[in-house]
Amino acid sequence: MKWDPEKYVQFADHRDRPFFDLTSRIVSDAPGLVVDLGCGPGPLTRSLAERWHEARVIGLDSSAEMIEKARAHQHAPNLSFDLADAQSWMPEPDTDVLVSNAMLQWIPGHRELMVKWLTALRPGAWFAVQVPGNFSSPSHALMRELADSPRWAAQLSGVLRHDDAVGEPEDYLKILLSAGFETDVWETTYGQVLEGRDPVLEWVRGTALRPIFAKLSPEKSADYEHEYAQLVSRAYPPFSGPAGQCLTMFPFRRIFMVGRKL
Numbered sequence: 001m002k003w004d005p006e007k008y009v010q011f012a013d014h015r016d017r018p019f020f021d022l023t024s025r026i027v028s029d030a031p032g033l034v035v036d037l038g039c040g041p042g043p044l045t046r047s048l049a050e051r052w053h054e055a056r057v058i059g060l061d062s063s064a065e066m067i068e069k070a071r072a073h074q075h076a077p078n079l080s081f082d083l084a085d086a087q088s089w090m091p092e093p094d095t096d097v098l099v100s101n102a103m104l105q106w107i108p109g110h111r112e113l114m115v116k117w118l119t120a121l122r123p124g125a126w127f128a129v130q131v132p133g134n135f136s137s138p139s140h141a142l143m144r145e146l147a148d149s150p151r152w153a154a155q156l157s158g159v160l161r162h163d164d165a166v167g168e169p170e171d172y173l174k175i176l177l178s179a180g181f182e183t184d185v186w187e188t189t190y191g192q193v194l195e196g197r198d199p200v201l202e203w204v205r206g207t208a209l210r211p212i213f214a215k216l217s218p219e220k221s222a223d224y225e226h227e228y229a230q231l232v233s234r235a236y237p238p239f240s241g242p243a244g245q246c247l248t249m250f251p252f253r254r255i256f257m258v259g260r261k262l
């Protein structure tokens, strides 16, 4: 599945906020090695390099497009980017901070991977992960219902993740506690207000719809999008803002976990 860095940075303000809410709970003063796994186009990784300018900060991602964009635009003397697939990656034993924002939901079986990483980290190391907790929300449920409908099932059956793509906060709490971490797990539903026509479609074009685009021709993708846009605009009805602008409330639940190994 291909990522489009230009598309992903649309709505950057809403997409970045959980990263800062997550990383503000890490209280490491002088880490030596910081890893941002699934770093995307890199500006958030650069913020880590600026925060911990004495540390070596590495952004890793499995998308060549994302790494290329990050290397071209995100510079700091202590920052580097590399291609890596989280599914076969393990932290170096001297990793002090491991951050992964909005990546693990793409990996089936990520809870087992987490256990391996947590076991490999040394005492004092920090682990900070955020995953979207919105797979049952209308934006995703309608996407799956449409993909499973008679018109699309032959091409799209099984292409989308299910509503159990991520665990509940208590699942992650138990994983961190069992691995010997002092733990802080929480969830937030952001009341995101988006502007313009079909903004929920625009949002998921950069993320959740990408497996559909990878499967369908451009013409068929456009047909699917058209049908999906009609369904979501009923689920998230637009309204007029004070200056007459077209606004839509798109609530977005996210799950956070931050821990320090004892």
Ligand SMILES: C[S@@+](CC[C@H](N)C(=O)[O-])C[C@H]1O[C@@H](n2cnc3c(N)ncnc32)[C@H](O)[C@@H]1O
Residues within 6 Å of the ligand: 003, 015, 019, 037, 038, 039, 040, 041, 044, 060, 061, 062, 063, 066, 084, 085, 086, 087, 100, 101, 102, 103, 106, 107, 207
């Ligand atoms: C939603 S973006 C998040 C990017 C960044 N962390 C942020 O918060 O803006 C998800 C990222 O995870 C990466 N990704 C997905 N599966 C991955 C894997 N198996 N290994 C490494 N990166 C992966 C994608 O390439 C994409 O850049």
